[in-house]
Amino acid sequence: MRVFAQLFEAIDSSTKTSRKVAAMVDYFDRVSDEEKLFAVALLIGNKPKRPVATTSLREWASALAGIPSWLFEESYYAVGDLGETLTLLMPQQSRPEETPTLKAVFATMTALRKYSPMEQRETLYTFWTTLRGTALFLFNKMLTGSLRVGVSRKLVINALARHLDRDEATVAHQLMGKWDPLTTRFTDLFPQQGTALPHHIPYPFYLAYALDREPADLGDINNWLLEKKLDGIRGQLIRRNGELFIWSRGEDLLTDKFPEFGPLTTLLPDGTVIDGEIIPWKDGHPLPFARMQTRIGRKNLSAKMLQEVPLVMVCFDLLEYEGRDIRHEPLLIRRAQLAALIDNPALQRILLRSEEMAFPDWQAAADFRERARQFHCEGLMLKQWQSAYGVGRRKGDWWKWKADPFSIDAVMIYAQSGHGRRANLYTDYTFAVWDGDTLVPFAKAYSGLTDTEIKSLDRWIKQNTVEKFGPVRRVKPVHVFEIGFEGVQASNRHKSGVALRFPRMLRWRLDKTAAEANTKDDLLDLLRLYGQ
Amino acid sequence: MKRLLQVNDRGIYCERADVYIDPWQPVQRALITHAHSDHARRGNGQYLCHHDTAPILTLRLGTDIRIQRVSYGEPIQINGVTFSFHPAGHILGSAQIRVAYKGEIWVVTGDYKLLNDGLSQPYEPVVCHHLITESTFGLPVYAFKSPFAVYKEIKDWWRENQQAGVNTVLLCYALGKAQSILNQLREETDVPILLHGAVANVNGALAARGYHFPGQWMETEPVTKAPKGALILAPPSALGSPWMRRMGNYRVALCSGWMQLRGARRRRGVDKGFVLSDHCDFRQLNEAIDLTGAEHIYVTHGYESQFTRWVREERGLPAEIMNTLYEDMELEEL
Numbered sequence: 001m002r003v004f005a006q007l008f009e010a011i012d013s014s015t016k017t018s019r020k021v022a023a024m025v026d027y028f029d030r031v032s033d034e035e036k037l038f039a040v041a042l043l044i045g046n047k048p049k050r051p052v053a054t055t056s057l058r059e060w061a062s063a064l065a066g067i068p069s070w071l072f073e074e075s076y077y078a079v080g081d082l083g084e085t086l087t088l089l090m091p092q093q094s095r096p097e098e099t100p101t102l103k104a105v106f107a108t109m110t111a112l113r114k115y116s117p118m119e120q121r122e123t124l125y126t127f128w129t130t131l132r133g134t135a136l137f138l139f140n141k142m143l144t145g146s147l148r149v150g151v152s153r154k155l156v157i158n159a160l161a162r163h164l165d166r167d168e169a170t171v172a173h174q175l176m177g178k179w180d181p182l183t184t185r186f187t188d189l190f191p192q193q194g195t196a197l198p199h200h201i202p203y204p205f206y207l208a209y210a211l212d213r214e215p216a217d218l219g220d221i222n223n224w225l226l227e228k229k230l231d232g233i234r235g236q237l238i239r240r241n242g243e244l245f246i247w248s249r250g251e252d253l254l255t256d257k258f259p260e261f262g263p264l265t266t267l268l269p270d271g272t273v274i275d276g277e278i279i280p281w282k283d284g285h286p287l288p289f290a291r292m293q294t295r296i297g298r299k300n301l302s303a304k305m306l307q308e309v310p311l312v313m314v315c316f317d318l319l320e321y322e323g324r325d326i327r328h329e330p331l332l333i334r335r336a337q338l339a340a341l342i343d344n345p346a347l348q349r350i351l352l353r354s355e356e357m358a359f360p361d362w363q364a365a366a367d368f369r370e371r372a373r374q375f376h377c378e379g380l381m382l383k384q385w386q387s388a389y390g391v392g393r394r395k396g397d398w399w400k401w402k403a404d405p406f407s408i409d410a411v412m413i414y415a416q417s418g419h420g421r422r423a424n425l426y427t428d429y430t431f432a433v434w435d436g437d438t439l440v441p442f443a444k445a446y447s448g449l450t451d452t453e454i455k456s457l458d459r460w461i462k463q464n465t466v467e468k469f470g471p472v473r474r475v476k477p478v479h480v481f482e483i484g485f486e487g488v489q490a491s492n493r494h495k496s497g498v499a500l501r502f503p504r505m506l507r508w509r510l511d512k513t514a515a516e517a518n519t520k521d522d523l524l525d526l527l528r529l530y531g532q
Numbered sequence: 533m534k535r536l537l538q539v540n541d542r543g544i545y546c547e548r549a550d551v552y553i554d555p556w557q558p559v560q561r562a563l564i565t566h567a568h569s570d571h572a573r574r575g576n577g578q579y580l581c582h583h584d585t586a587p588i589l590t591l592r593l594g595t596d597i598r599i600q601r602v603s604y605g606e607p608i609q610i611n612g613v614t615f616s617f618h619p620a621g622h623i624l625g626s627a628q629i630r631v632a633y634k635g636e637i638w639v640v641t642g643d644y645k646l647l648n649d650g651l652s653q654p655y656e657p658v659v660c661h662h663l664i665t666e667s668t669f670g671l672p673v674y675a676f677k678s679p680f681a682v683y684k685e686i687k688d689w690w691r692e693n694q695q696a697g698v699n700t701v702l703l704c705y706a707l708g709k710a711q712s713i714l715n716q717l718r719e720e721t722d723v724p725i726l727l728h729g730a731v732a733n734v735n736g737a738l739a740a741r742g743y744h745f746p747g748q749w750m751e752t753e754p755v756t757k758a759p760k761g762a763l764i765l766a767p768p769s770a771l772g773s774p775w776m777r778r779m780g781n782y783r784v785a786l787c788s789g790w791m792q793l794r795g796a797r798r799r800r801g802v803d804k805g806f807v808l809s810d811h812c813d814f815r816q817l818n819e820a821i822d823l824t825g826a827e828h829i830y831v832t833h834g835y836e837s838q839f840t841r842w843v844r845e846e847r848g849l850p851a852e853i854m855n856t857l858y859e860d861m862e863l864e865e866l
């Protein structure tokens with residue numbers, strides 16, 4: 001764990017990706033295959049599940065630190081991260097330092113789950129009093145299930161490719177799927193060149209960047225496939241060796257969550273891999289994403305739920321056909337094969353082919369995008385007909401072109417100090433709209449401003465506080481912000497009667513006075529037009 | 533019964549003597565604990581402070597202010613109330629102010645720390661009945677190690693950067709931490725130490741009191757680049773300013789108690805954070821209460837509600853929040 005802790009520090013203290021990659025390559029070159037395996041798991045976020053309830057962690061750590069639980073909570077609030085709080089509150093120990101292997105720590109995380117509370121506490125006390133510094137921090141981050149190392153998957157793949165002397169696409173593919181480092185060997189994961197991968201392993205997803213130029217710069221619209229950008233779960237459907245697997249982009253195996261896809265085991269030919277969006281679909285159009293979330297959250301799916309929120313996969317790509325990896329073929333060819341495969345009445349209730357939107361020119365596409373929400377989508381996807389199916393996020397062939405968010409001008413009325421990254425700065429704000437001559441709060445937001453704006457706003461808040469309650473300050477209703485959001489829903493838990501999806505600050509409207517902010521009626525109009 | 537010291541809209545007020553301690557609104561007569569800008573503001577009729585605080589006040593507030601200088605321990609009588617200044621260990625010249633009237637003793641800590649930093653006059657506990665304490669780092673997650681251990685980390689890092697052929701930029705409070713760090717670098721004469729104007733100005737002012745520090749001012753004109761391997765001291769506000777372009781290839785660190793938290797470190801976007809504080813941590817705050825033997829505790833700026841509750845519930849002492857307008861400006865100074 002000591003060497004991994006050093007790697008973590010090197011990554012954590014650098015903002016340059018070249019240095020991060022160099023640190024990883026150097027690390028992989030130095031340590032054993034066994035350690036590498038656990039390190040890769042941690043680096044790509046394949047971490048053990050939280051083994052102990054956080055309430056127990058808080059209780060035991062407070063006791064060890066000799067502080068009451070309320071003070072633990074206050075500390076946690078200020079720090080903003082449970083693992084870090086645990087680390088900072090551990091008393092300086094006289095017990096000698098120990099440095100277990102990464103494997104031992106992983107094994108402990110797994111074993112802890114089966115222990116009695118007494119045994120759990122004893123084990124934790126041992127680690128808490130013998131680990132130091134970064135190792136203690138890493139241990140606690142694993143314990144709270146929140147360890148994140150500051151490298152993207154892409155960088156890890158890059159470093160592994162250099163260490164293994166293989167190309168990145170191969171390494172990316174080998175890393176796919178869920179694997180448990182306690183039951184996997186490094187050589188299983190990265191077999192000798194030419195060895196076939198296990199049949200359940202998905203292909204790396206190809207991802208699109210947000211369009212960063214004028215669509216006209218993309219050339220002739222006829223060279224592009226335009227699809228609706230749907231709001232569901234990106235998934236990969238694998239039918240191999242007589243089995244069916246459905247992977248999410250987060251690499252969760254979701255096969256069991258979607259019983260309606262079960263018949264595909266017999267309906268699809270062996271050696272088929274389809275990329276698409278899994279969404280709730282009824283009466284010819286999508287249902288709101290929130291419905292799907294409730295369904296995914298359920299442990300047991302009732303027949304009623306299955307009937308109320310039926311799922312389909314809107315298929316947009318075919319990656320494997322008749323057992324052949326066809327990702328290098330042009331999209332045009334892949335789509336033709338996809339059509340031949342799934343345009344089949346028996347499949348129509350479960351697999352839909354994504355609609356190929358036909359627009360005479362980019363202007364017509366732009367008009368559609370602006371009104372995208374009326375058509376149950378978030379905007380458009382643009383994919384070059386000649387493009388291969390790539391690995392990871394790449395610029396050039398695939399773009400997402402999302403509709404602009406809804407926006408409302410609102411007055412800031414409360415500010416709350418942030419925690420963690422934003423401790424002792426006022427960064428979390430509550431916004432209100434006018435209802436007659438009173439201001440009704442309707443949204444909270446804490447992102448969207450630059451650091452400079454946050455700083456100057458923080459200073460203004462401290463000087464214009466009307467009332468203080470705990471970490472919250474009521475401020476003079478002066479500043480107007482343009483609040484952007486992705487959706488609106490009726491809600492009786494909110495004073496304003498609406499709940500917003502992903503509210504954030506788009507702009508600080510220094511050009512507007514509070515009186516010029518929007519009204520509750522404006523919000524209700526949006527609800528009527530687009531409410532879900 | 534009126535208390536000997538209380539807060540009104542101008543500052544901490546002693547009605548009997550008609551004087552204020554660290555007022556935030558202009559008053560006739562102000563006793564100043566130390567020269568940081570949130571404690572020593574402009575516009576007061578007369579300033580009473582320690583000898584080492586005076587030159588910084590003139591630097592910041594102008595030469596035309598009226599200052600009465602005092603030594604540590606020297607009693608000052610005002611309307612029958614006895615005031616005296618005692619080392620607070622925060623920065624050079626920083627003082628706790630003791631206020632005594634008819635056997636009742638109050639102490640205002642100002643900003644303070646118990647750990648010796650090698651330069652500031654070390655903290656001396658002052659026995660009292662009523663203690664008005666700051667609480668900037670009044671949560672148990674703040675636990676600071678000795679400044680000398682941090683100085684060593686800083687020197688090691690500087691050496692590491694020299695070997696990598698890059699400059700070292702240390703961001704710290706221009707008044708206080710800059711001097712205590714420079715004080716540790718007197719032997720490092722082989723590589724240049726360069727100072728931002730804000731630090732150089734403070735050093736210049738302190739020279740009048742016989743304090744001399746290594747390092748030379750990196751003048752604005754002519755625009756020269758820092759030589760390789762140099763150590764540059766600047767206030768945190770320099771980060772991201774055009775001034776930094778002269779640093780060539782550099783790594784930058786922030787020295788502050790706030791660096792204890794990863795989040796604070798990451799938000800500033802620095803390569804490294806050194807946990808170096810001129811304030812008490814949680815343990816020191818508790819130790820100060822023990823050392824003064826105070827029976828009533830008043831908690832000002834920082835984690836006042838949390839620390840007050842801690843003192844009241846866990847230590848069984850009457851404690852209350854004293855709402856003042858001091859704001860720790862450490863990370864936004866200048």
Ligand SMILES: [Zn+2]
Pocket residue numbers: 566568571622643
């Ligand atoms: Zn201060």
Ligand SMILES: [Zn+2]
Pocket residue numbers: 570571642643666833858859860
């Ligand atoms: Zn202060």
